[in-house]
Amino acid sequence: MKRRQILTALGVGVLSAALAGCGGSNEESTVTSTDSITPKQKTYNWKLVTSWPKNFPGLGTAPERFADMVTEMSGGRLNVKVYGAGELVPALEVFDAVQNGTAEMGHSGAYYWKGKNPATQFFTAVPFGLNAQEMSSWLHNGGGMELWDELYAQFNLKPFAGGSTGVQMAGWFNRKIESLEDLKGLKMRIPGLGGEVLKRLGGSPVNVPGGELFTALQTGSIDATEWVGPYNDMAFGLYKAAKYYYYPGWHEPGSTLEFTVNLEAWNALPDDLKAIVEAATKATHLSMLDEYTARNNAALQQLKNDHGVEVLKLPDDVLAGLHKVADTVAAEVAASNPSAGKIYASFKKFAEQAQEYHQISEMAYYDARQL
Template sequence: MKRRQMLTALGVGAAGAMLAGCNGSEPAPQAAGQGTVEKKKYRWKLVTSWPKNFPGLGTAPERFAEMVNQMSDGRLEIKVYGAGELVPALEVFDAVRTGTAEMSHSGAYYWKGKEPATQFFTAVPYGLNAQEMSSWLHYGGGMELWEKLYEPFNLKPFAGGSTGVQMAGWFNRKIESLEDLKGLNMRIPGLGGEVLKRLGGSPVNVPGGELFTALQTGRIDATEWVGPYNDMAFGLYKAAKYYYYPGWHEPGSTLEFTVNLDAWKELPADLKAIVQTATQAAHQSMLDEYTARNNMALNQLINDHGVQVLKLPDDVLKSLQEVAEQVTQEVAATNDQAKAIYESFKRFTEQVTEYHKVSEMAYYDARLL
């Protein structure tokens, strides 16, 4: 065989081998020094403050983990642990900070003992609703302030869902005046709990999984939780007589994903992008789910279980609002960072309220004509 024919035959044979390799289960042979480099795989633990697979709150981190696993083709695999499976419900912040787990899903207002300003990133009484809160975080400078607040704790935060405007809660006594709040033992965290305390009540922080028993046994007289969808799942209608609205204390409750900063820095850019995209998808998906499910659950509570749904008196709501403003200003005065967060939040609230007077609020008024 002539030299040119030999080289041609070798070239055709090599090409055929490569094509055959592409159609098989094994990778094609590579020249020395050019072998396939397997990308590093990461295995993360995600701890939550909610019971495993609890509707809305518990399913959001599961949905997030599934999205990450699929989008990364298994390169970043996240296993979700419900409250108490790996760490207690209200210890997930420290678990991620110290590296016991790489991620958590919870609510920032649970960490007020570590830093009072964390409360601004879950809910502010009479503050931003879900749509407005998300806008402040992602387009109003809120996320940058949140990241700066969490950096000393070795954490990176992401918005992790919203429940929308909540209900005021379940009560075993009627609330007809401010006097009825005095001596009231109520499960209510965050800034709302401090407002209740100023008006003579006793706020108690009870994990969600213990609410029914606490209410049924009289350990607490009342509890807020979320709204009809979650409240019905916990059977709270069996333990209390009256279901009050509106949720003055949590008008746009935002949940959080946190990531250990050291673990975050180890991820390559594409996996970071996947995590960020998946948190945003989970954030929106949770609000969509609550908007749909709360409506159906409220109908069931009223029509199937005879729940009395009552509105808090206007004078009570007005007093709660006045005290809430005092409380938020005091939190803002605790340090320079808290002040900067509060001022940003307040400024955005004032601006978006002016716009919503001629958009959202005007439309709702028109729809009810």
């Protein structure tokens, strides 16, 4: 045999032996049993249901951004498909769908679930409470996240902060609000603790999904609605259905959205995919506030300059009256059960500390900037 033929034969023999030693062959390897697949080899396909119209600016695009991020970071091992409100479940049934495993994840607002436990409302917004920066700090560095985990574990859920819209607008009204008396009989879409404050002052709060707001306001089935701010409000065309646009958003000063994960689905993930989900939720949370700050600026100018919207400040005596009632409502919710009391105590303590510091930092700077 020639020298080249001998070397070739030896090479083939060595390769065959190596493959045999590794349990392989020179044919394509296939997995014949799922029992041999480790968690780090398995592909996970999740459904994510939301309370927002599919790809709605800001609210709807955030879960899409999250899904893309997770798929890319996981190399396709965890794939998340997003469903808008009504595509798989109705907008206000996200909590139940994730709890019972109809979907592995949800994106919504915790205050929609006050019927499950009144304490859920503290994780979206407290009237005259923490702003977006303070809320995020309380959750991630002030013990709030641990309390949220503890509360939602009772419902087979794992929560994550899922974005913030910042300080919202007070809303769109078809009547002027010049005193607290003007709130009496007002039928307004306003969820959470803000809705209870309105009720105490003689108004009628209703909970209407975002996609139905324009029609409800235009037909007169409601007299007013809060939604988010200029960016989202303009997308829904609310300026075509109401005369007056009021600020500030006393009821939602730092509205935090939530991602929820079915606890069984979460526990089934390997640690590296858990880390990817956590990183992607936090990135989504932070990027949403960036987006809203930029988009609200531009949208406000359009509403005023292109559409002639009248932007009005709520009178100081109205804000003072709302504040007084809001403090009473929050205290009553805190007293309603041990979980609520524990959560609100932590929230309130953090708010007091943040207020003291921000008076000589953020607030002092804003005052100085006006000089």
